[in-house]
Amino acid sequence: MRGSELAQRQGIPRLVQRLKRAMGPAGIFLRGMIEHPRMVGAIMPSSPQTIRAMLEPVEWDKCKLFVEYGPGVGTFTLPVLERLPRDGELVVIDTNPLFIDYLRKTITDSRFHAVLGSAEDVEDVVASLGHEKADCVLSGLPFSTLPEGVGPAIAEATARVLRKGGCFMTYQYSSVARDLTARYFPRLDSERIWANLPPNLLVWGWRD
Ligand SMILES: C[S@@+](CC[C@H](N)C(=O)[O-])C[C@H]1O[C@@H](n2cnc3c(N)ncnc32)[C@H](O)[C@@H]1O
Secondary structure: HHHHHHHHHHHHHHHHHEEEEEEHHHHHHHHHHHHOOOOOHOOOOOHHHHHHHOOOOHHHHHHOOOEOOOOOOOOOOOHHHOOOOOOEEEEEEEEEEHHHHHHHHHHOOOEEEEEEEOOHHHHHHHOOOOOOOOEEEEEEEOOOHHOOOOOHHHHHHHHEEEEEEEEEEEOOOOOOHHHHHHHHHHHEEEEEEOOOOOOOOEEEEOOO
8 A cells, every 4th residue: 555545545534533632522412312312302302501501409418319311422321420419329311322422531520420321220229329218310211202102111210219398300492301300200390491492491390
């Protein structure tokens, strides 16, 4: 092979690597979305306004175990770690190895655990960390496009795993997550956030 051909061959993967690095988490999110559009179900990560409003009602001093479903590239993960007490733990569950690998590589906080799997198995995940119950569960799952039956199974398992007074939090463009939450959590709060692309609906389901 001629020198110029070899340089050209080596140059292309290097260019791809450089582009990926330059795009950072946005590039990883875009790749996840292109590869699994129905599982990701979003065009952009959540806005800072969504994150602030969603996490605002959490009683952080009582939060020993926080669970996040579908963290993607961790848009909520770092803000949760910033608010979590020193003896608290955060476990994220995502079906996409691309996102889980990225989070494991970039977050070194000892309170953080990243699990590759489905949110349907939240009870096993919580037990594997030595906890009986979770204090809060936050979901970034695209309930409207999940395979048949998966959404209700997740909502039901969430109602079982939350302690009394615990909260199930969802943010979605449509009202599917709110309707599903209402089946298992009789007490709901909700708020529409317009500063998000597209605007989304935040719902808090309280476990009485
Ligand atoms: C809309 S993206 C999350 C966006 C991110 N949390 C944010 O705020 O920008 C949805 C995520 O749910 C994950 N997901 C889909 N089905 C899942 C399941 N059954 N269990 C856990 N994660 C799942 C996808 O891999 C993806 O990371």
